[in-house]
Amino acid sequence: MTAGLIVAIGAQNALVLRQGLNRMHVGPVVVLCTLSDWLLIALGVFGLGALIQSSPLLLQIFRFGGAAFLLVYGLRSAQRAWRGEGALVQAGARVHTLAATLTSTLALTYLNPHVYLDTVVLLGGVGAQHGGDGRIAFALGAGLASLMWFVTLGYGAMAASRWLRNPGAWRVIDGGVALVMFAVAAQLLFKGSV
Secondary structure, three states, X not given: OHHHHHOOXXXXXXXXXXXXXXXXXXXXXXXXXXXXXXXXXXXXXXXXXXXXXXXXXXXXXXXHHHHHHHHHHHHHHHHHHHHOOOOOOOOOOOOOXXXXXXXXXXXXXXXXXXXXXXXXXXXXXXXXXXXXXXXXXXXXXXXXXXXXXHHHHHHHHHHHXXXXXXXXXXXXXXXXXXXXXXXXXXXXXXXXXX
């Protein structure tokens, strides 16, 4: 279940992919994303997910907040694809410091309501249904899936970066990210459920 939720390219995954393709700060970003997922999974499985699910107001806040966040991120990706601005690996590209990169990672993780919907509400709701040891096993399995995904995404992108150095490839990547962001936002807005 965790793999199904986190494999879809969202704002956080797009950042990990971009860092891998740029071959910049991949290890720290992977570690921070993984630790953040573990924290959010634990919060969801051990109580917060059930609390959010029981409040229609909180669910609506996360639903509309998540959709707005995804629409803005999708528009930014679409703009980069249209203008061909995504090829940050080209000569002369602005290099972000580790601190700036980790700050962006934290923002895309903890200010993104969709992360809470997936990790805390959905995973937490399913994990909380298990008793005692089952809850712990569920949280550990979800955490392992998260670790495997972020390592594969970050370092896989790093390994593929030499083939994706041209602006055309980045336009396709940014265009694909934009489409996924818009689709997930539409799902949140029009299906009315999380």
